[in-house]
Amino acid sequence: MKNKITLLLVSFFLLGFSANSFAQSEDDLVEICAMVAGDATFLKDFKIRLDAGDPPPTQRFSVILKKGIKYRFSVCNSNDFEGKVVLQLLDNNRLLATTYVVATGKDYPSIDYACTKTGAYHLFYSFRDGKPGLAVGLLSLVETM
Amino acid sequence: MQKLLILVISTAILMSSCRFFSNDDNISNDEFDIPDELYDDKPLEIASEVIDDMIQNVASPVETAALIKGLNIPFNKDYLANTEAETSLNTSFQKALGLGMYGADLGYINMYERTSLVLNHITAIKNLADGIQVGQFFDFSTLSRIATNRENIDSLVLISQQSFNRIDSYLRETNRAQLSVVIVAGVWLEGLYLSTRVAQDANNPRINETIGEQKIVMNSLMLLLNNYKKDPNVASLISDFEEIHALFRDVKITYEYNEPTPIEKDGVLTFQQNDKQTIEMSDETMQTIIEKVQKVRNKYLQS
Numbered sequence: 001m002k003n004k005i006t007l008l009l010v011s012f013f014l015l016g017f018s019a020n021s022f023a024q025s026e027d028d029l030v031e032i033c034a035m036v037a038g039d040a041t042f043l044k045d046f047k048i049r050l051d052a053g054d055p056p057p058t059q060r061f062s063v064i065l066k067k068g069i070k071y072r073f074s075v076c077n078s079n080d081f082e083g084k085v086v087l088q089l090l091d092n093n094r095l096l097a098t099t100y101v102v103a104t105g106k107d108y109p110s111i112d113y114a115c116t117k118t119g120a121y122h123l124f125y126s127f128r129d130g131k132p133g134l135a136v137g138l139l140s141l142v143e144t145m
Numbered sequence: 146m147q148k149l150l151i152l153v154i155s156t157a158i159l160m161s162s163c164r165f166f167s168n169d170d171n172i173s174n175d176e177f178d179i180p181d182e183l184y185d186d187k188p189l190e191i192a193s194e195v196i197d198d199m200i201q202n203v204a205s206p207v208e209t210a211a212l213i214k215g216l217n218i219p220f221n222k223d224y225l226a227n228t229e230a231e232t233s234l235n236t237s238f239q240k241a242l243g244l245g246m247y248g249a250d251l252g253y254i255n256m257y258e259r260t261s262l263v264l265n266h267i268t269a270i271k272n273l274a275d276g277i278q279v280g281q282f283f284d285f286s287t288l289s290r291i292a293t294n295r296e297n298i299d300s301l302v303l304i305s306q307q308s309f310n311r312i313d314s315y316l317r318e319t320n321r322a323q324l325s326v327v328i329v330a331g332v333w334l335e336g337l338y339l340s341t342r343v344a345q346d347a348n349n350p351r352i353n354e355t356i357g358e359q360k361i362v363m364n365s366l367m368l369l370l371n372n373y374k375k376d377p378n379v380a381s382l383i384s385d386f387e388e389i390h391a392l393f394r395d396v397k398i399t400y401e402y403n404e405p406t407p408i409e410k411d412g413v414l415t416f417q418q419n420d421k422q423t424i425e426m427s428d429e430t431m432q433t434i435i436e437k438v439q440k441v442r443n444k445y446l447q448s
Contacts, residue, residue, distance in 0.1 A: 034303065039299075041302055042306050043306060045310065066212070068351065069211065096418065097405065097416035111416065112416070113416050113418065114417045116419065116421065116422065117418060117420040117421075117422045118358040118361055144211050144214070
């Protein structure tokens with residue numbers, strides 16, 4: 001009887017712990033990402049969660065960026081998952097900026113974008129090699145130009 | 146006994162893992178439900194996914210204020226909406242619109258670090274947020290403490306922005322997306338109103354351009370609002386906005402496209418956009434837009 005109660009408690013603990021840790025992890029990621037963004041003024045956060053896939057699944061958000069503002073796009077990965085998030089900024093079909101430069105193989109936790117045209121832009125988030133992942137993207141304002 | 150232990154623990158882990166990827170999680174931005182009253186024989190004008198996608202950043206309280214401040218234009222509290230008018234906002238529609246308008250003013254106040262004015266505005270915003278059952282997402286106590294003690298101003302902006310984002314997410318998750326769109330409309334209207342007041346006082350070509358650019362933003366906003374035009378209040382707002390929208394037809398915007406230039410300096414990678422945007426707007430058109438915007442804004446909330 002004592003063993004059964006212990007088992008039950010362990011199960012509930014695991015269940016509760018798992019649920020809480022994921023929820024906290026997302027809030028934590030926003031906080032961490034705000035630190036990565038540095039002095040920039042926070043505008044919006046984007047939560048990205050994707051399963052594994054080939055080709056790698058993407059999560060898309062659209063934003064309106066304004067001429068004369070330098071924006072900062074920051075990304076933060078959850079340590080609980082393998083996936084490393086990549087952001088691609090597009091204007092219609094043109095790739096304008098990315099956090100992962102294929103030519104150099106270099107990953108950037110944040111990139112700046114000096115906007116000269118007001119309009120709708122699309123943020124495509126995916127995880128490298130189609131691995132499952134959890135991440136947060138932040139849009140911040142660096143300065144006006 | 147060991148088998149039983151493994152079975153129970155596996156079940157617990159499986160249940161928690163399934164929850165993580167479940168579709169009904171609050172954080173997913175992929176979809177949201179359409180309110181029952183909007184179901185009709187006719188299809189929606191734009192898909193819910195598209196609305197959800199478009200709504201992300203149509204109007205921002207911070208960006209307009211930052212652009213104004215960036216031009217070294219001094220702060221003017223006469224531009225702000227009168228917070229005493231908050232008590233006259235009775236319906237959910239009025240409260241949501243007011244929430245957006247006071248939110249835009251709060252962005253302006255925060256950007257200029259006028260903390261002495263923050264308290265009145267956050268009080269008005271909290272009352273309006275409570276009125277549409279989203280007050281729990283507006284962190285009044287922290288904002289009030291920061292403003293009163295003149296603590297970290299960056300936190301004031303951060304918490305204000307996060308509060309508005311949470312309100313927006315919650316409204317969409319609870320099938321009240323139309324209120325979220327009305328809040329966005331309020332932020333946009335007040336932001337444009339602030340720009341028109343600055344344009345009158347400062348006569349700065351960049352501010353005039355900012356007003357002309359609203360033609361682009363307004364196209365998205367009108368699409369969003371039109372999806373809820375069955376609501377008589379939204380229909381009335383659309384009617385007012387259409388009068389502004391019509392004036393923007395005389396604003397001509399042309400583009401020259403060029404590839405962006407990546408520049409890495411001190412470990413920071415910056416992509417310099419090289420597109421050129423040209424806005425042609427006559428003084429007469431500008432003046433008519435200013436007058437119309439101020440008239441519409443004052444109809445909903447007085448200075």
